[in-house]
Amino acid sequence: MVDYQRYIDRIDEWITERPRTVVIAFVLLTIVFAGGLANISTDAGTSQFTEDSPAQAALDDIDQEFSPSFSEDNGSTQLIQSGSNVLAKDELLAMLEAQQRLEDHESQRVVSASSAAGIVAQTIDPNATTVDAQIRTLEDATQSEIESAIRTAAAGPGFTGLVSNDFDRQSMSASATIGTVQHDVLGGVSTSSAGTGGSSPLLDIQTRGQEIVDSVDSDIRVFGSGIISDEFTNIIFDSLVIVVPAASLLILVFLVFAYRDPIDLLLGVLALVMAIIWTFGFTGLVGLPFSQLLIAVPPLLLAVGIDFGIHAINRYREERVQDVGISQSMRTATDQLLVAFFIVTGTTVVGFAANGISGLGPIRQFGLIAAVGIVFTFLIFGIFLPAAKVWGDQLRIEYGIPEFGLSPLGEEGSILGRILMVGVGAARRAPYVILALTVVLTVVSGAYATGVDTSFSQDDFLPPEELPGYVEDLPEPFAPGTYTVTDTTNFLEDRFSTTQGSSVTIYVEGPLRDDYALESIQRANDDPPDAFVASNRSADADSIVDVIGDYAAQSPEFAQLVARNDADDDGVPDDNLGEIYDALLDSPFRAQALQYITEDYRSAQVVYSTESDASNDEITRDARALADRYRFSATATGQTLVLEAVSGTILTSAIRSLVAALVVTAIFLVAVYYVIEGRPSLGLVNLAPIVVSVALLAGSMRLLGIPFNALTATILSIAIGLGVDYSAHFVHRFIDEYHELDEELFPALEETVRGTGGALTGSMLTTTTGIGVLALAITPILGQFGLVVALSIFFAYLTAMLVTPSVFVAWEALT
Structure with missing residues (x-):
């Protein structure tokens, strides 16, 4: 083990002996970061x-x-x-x-x-x-x-x-x-x-x-x-105008229940606001744009910040109700919580930063800003809030201001305290049955989750054509603006899409004056792949070859020019292509010709129709195969291929981020518990409920029809980061109680649940409802994200309280 206590003692000294200095320093830093808010620009949409x-x-x-x-x-x-x-x-x-x-x-x-x-x-x-x-x-x-x-x-x-x-x-x-x-x-x-x-x-x-x-x-x-x-930009701000007040109201209601003291509530809310200011002030100072994905960052910071705040105040109250002094009560609380907060911060940063390996720039940026925000949240709630609480309580005594709600959440004898003992009771009676059922549920849910869809389209970022009634009826200043893009794009799709299906374009680059150029284009169309519309074993395509044929049908002179240079008499000229192009561009068909070939004759496009029943994956695969037939440099493109490429990257990013987050989190937890306790196995105990909650979350996404999209692709790694929050508090508090009670397993579990379970419950209720409000956002992608984040927090809480006690039974038996 490493003697980390001396570092914590130094922080404790600043918090308890110089609280006013700490508060002033953090307020000054907040002013600095607030200056960066004016520099934030927006970057929204699909491009x-x-x-x-x-x-x-x-x-x-x-x-x-x-x-x-x-x-x-x-x-x-x-x-x-x-x-x-x-x-x-x-x-x-x-x-x-x-x-x-x-x-x-x-x-x-x-x-x-x-x-x-x-x-x-x-x-x-x-x-x-x-x-x-x-x-x-x-x-x-x-x-x-x-x-x-x-x-x-x-x-x-x-x-x-x-x-x-x-x-x-x-x-x-x-x-x-x-x-x-x-x-x-x-x-x-x-x-x-x-x-x-x-x-x-x-x-x-x-x-x-x-x-x-x-x-x-x-x-x-x-x-x-x-x-x-x-409209993309307005949707960001309109969504924030609706979501932020609703989330703030719900969060405030639950924080009133959790803190039960106006001054403590004020300090908790102030710390949350500071965390958001620091994070987005940093974003502005370093010049990163505000994208639609970053709307999800404040709820994530609130999720962690609320948890830290409730734990800090609750643990402090546990000491104060025993008539321990202000400074000593906070020293005891921070001695324990700073380690737990560090573990939570480390693993949460890993979960968020795992999105940094994504192949999509906005997701990488999201992971970076969320990770930085969590570090700021740790500093504010680990140092500023305790110092502000100490200074505030000292002023209360000095000015005779009464305290309210001193009893901690989940104390012995309370209704909540009895409910929270369910997991401990199950672990006492049948721990291995609980673990066996958990393993089966995890495997089944994980296997079911392999069928989760992946999607990416402009519609994810746009409001529905008809807004829900509760949105349209909102009064000013919450009422959203008028949106027309979705209606217009739907009109264009309905009226101008071909009945055959979508289209694919092959972009050709090369010396198109060479004799073989047009024959190469024509031959590539023979026996096309199944995804393409074909007649007489030739792909249905529009190209410069068709424009040449159309003009030849109207101009006998041009038809003779084509015939003189058509060696194999198939209607496609083989020689003197530069002369043919020149004649075409000097004709009334110039505009049509320039839709398919550039004036320098170095680039061309060939547009293909695809079968209506062909999937995007089939179209993408066959289009690339068709492009490989060309003798020139040829790239398959079109909206279908672009969106399919991003969709594939989204799925890859989700899987890679999940694996990276799991592996790095496991290593981090094992290393941390080896350093602080000399028991690396505790890291695996900490990880076990997280694996269960991630499997349940992924299975729920398929059950609810929520796909991996540009934002929900981040959720699996985020679920690990947020999930650790709950299990880490449980595990770390258990170890402290385990040592205090001479390594008596069930008394330590009961004390842990009474002390930490109440704070975890308050945190879960506050964050699930506060983040769940994202479902009110105008854009579908944010609503889906809010739901899955709320589910991830709920599952993390549930597994921490119900599964972790049985895991500890097995841990003690094996160690």
Whole structure:
């Protein structure tokens, strides 16, 4: 054993002999950290999770190279038009009029605009390259000319991609269409950042744009990354406005029960506030952004802080009720609790920091900030709160202020005290039966938990399309804002997704002038994998090959050029590809061609349709296999692949973090108990109920249909960190009582349950209800996280009180 007591004695001396100095020092540090709160920025949405994905990198390259609106200097706004038939003449003119009004308004900084209406106008008159010219063309056109132009335009993918999937080629009608406006944004913006949260330079443009478009006689909504980012950011703050007061109220109610003294309650709440200020002040000082995952940090700090606070006050009262003086009572309390707090802090930091090995940046950041916050919580509740309590009680005596609620929770003879003895009674009667049942329950629950789903989507971070009634009825200032992104994205998904399924894009990089380039693309489509839509043993794909074929069908001259360079007469040119590309880009099909090949002929994209019944995993696997067929550098991408990649990383992160947390926690506990007690086996006793609680938690997630997502992926390692809190207090208090009572097992267990069980109960009730309030958050991901954290704390408490006594029976028998 190591003589650690001398270090604790030094801390005891500061706490009991210089409490005012300690309090002032901590208040000054709080002021310093509070200065960092002003530096906190926000970073919300899904892109923070996908930025390290190769599929996302390819998707960003496609956005930049094949859509001018996605360039670094421009921002893009979508104009989503809906109606009974948006391809009617008046509706086509309404879309062009909306684009024209945006162009004419100085605040919009419009550099270009495109739409299905513009394509129709240019099909009628190829020289109608401006919105004004396109409006005049449609105004002068007859209905039959417009229908003929729509029929011609519909032969190319550039038009059909802009109209809803209910487009009827017979009646030339559709219920929705999408137009695009590009803005010259000072400082630049990329639409690949859509949904990242924070301040977007497009927000003001798109907000004002909606007001401008509303003046047009048509149902057109403005949509873009500025609006998405704004809602992601607003959701964070709206969730906090709802959750924090509700959690504070519930926590306050239980703290009143736990402390039963207004001054002690004030000190406990002050310490909690300081822990949050220190943590997020640190976040601002080091320049880390506030993401949606970090909303979960305050409840975690409250969980540990409440536990520390109740234990500190409760243990101090145990001495005071025996007429022991203030300083000596606190010395006794801190002598015991500082060690327990250190064990809890160490293992909790391990549990949170285990998320640092995640493959996702936001989860790594979450683990870091939560771990730092727990260290701050240890310092505040281990040193500041005891010092403040000593100074406060000294002032009480000096000024004659009465004390309230001096009796500790769970004292002998109380109803709670009798209930808490259930675990000890079971251990006295049938400890090995309890252990056998626990092992079976753990194995069954763990095996059942292997079926927990994994998910990742933008919907996790957005509010539901219809908010719950209790949210909509909240009065100001708690009432949330108006959210439109979910409704719009659902509309786009319903109206513009293909009936066949989703799509996959292969991003191709290489010398596309080489003779074999187009043949390579075409041959890759032969006998495609099962996840892809196919006809005549060829994949259903849109590429530059199709645009060449479409133009050849309309231009005899171009058709002859293609035929002269088609050695094998399969319709795909083999020679002089540079000349063919040049002719294509000089034609009316230039816009369509640039959707699939860059002007330097170094990059191309091929878009494939996938089967509607193919799973995301099958699509991802088959898409990568298809990309491997290309003779060029080819990367499979698309939203399905990006989200599936993150989903896989989430599951991997959950498992790796769990294993790392278990292994490091076991090593830490064994080492600590070897150092302080010379009995490393106590570390395994401490770990046993935690393993049970983690298995129960994982099984409950599957039972309740809660998947591993960007936030709940952290829960298994967090459950270890929080679970140790309960078992560590039990084990450490037991060892102290075991020594005091000459190693009498059951008297020591009874004294432990009476002394620590009450504080654990108060802590459990406070934190489960306080954290469970996260279920009221507007975003689904936070509600799920609040529920699983509350469950993890409840299971940790339950196993500590019911299982640990029987484990100690077995421990004594084996040692």
